[in-house]
Amino acid sequence: MVRGRIVETEAYLGFEDPASHAYQGRRYAGNAAIYGRPGTWYVYRSYGIHWCANLVVGPVGVGAAVLIRALELDEGVDVARSRRGKVPDRALADGPGKLCQALGIDRALDGRQMRGGMVQVFSGASWPNLVGSRRIGISKAVDWPLRFLAPKS
């Protein structure tokens, strides 16, 4: 069991968001999961190398999702390390691709329900004074403040 705290996320709104895979209601074989019900995992390959994990949050058909960008592990560090290789603790899951590797997430999770599945997210402490900043690694709607960082522990 690997367990940790989500410390960084980004929101992708769907229809109206040019950076979203659901922009203007686009549909193709690879993105069906993003239109699923809230709590559905949407996993896709990025740059041909990495996996990125999103959790669908909007109503069915909207395509709104949250990208999990970074995690602070506090249990199962050894398991994560066996998948990630020899890296500093804080680098085990401090990026979308690394996070998926550390947790063993791949396309097999795409379209699955989060609840009762292999990978789950639980609500925890609230993030007071939450402020959005610019999203990273995209080329459209770069200024939209939809990136959220957890307060420092």
Added chain:
DNA sequence: GCCAGGATCATCT
């Protein structure tokens, strides 16, 4: 420590 550049391939147009 910081930055720039290249890797790499499924999926879409």
Added chain:
DNA sequence: GATGATCCTGGCA
């Protein structure tokens, strides 16, 4: 044929 919701390495300070 082009394009990424990224990561890692090597060079330089």
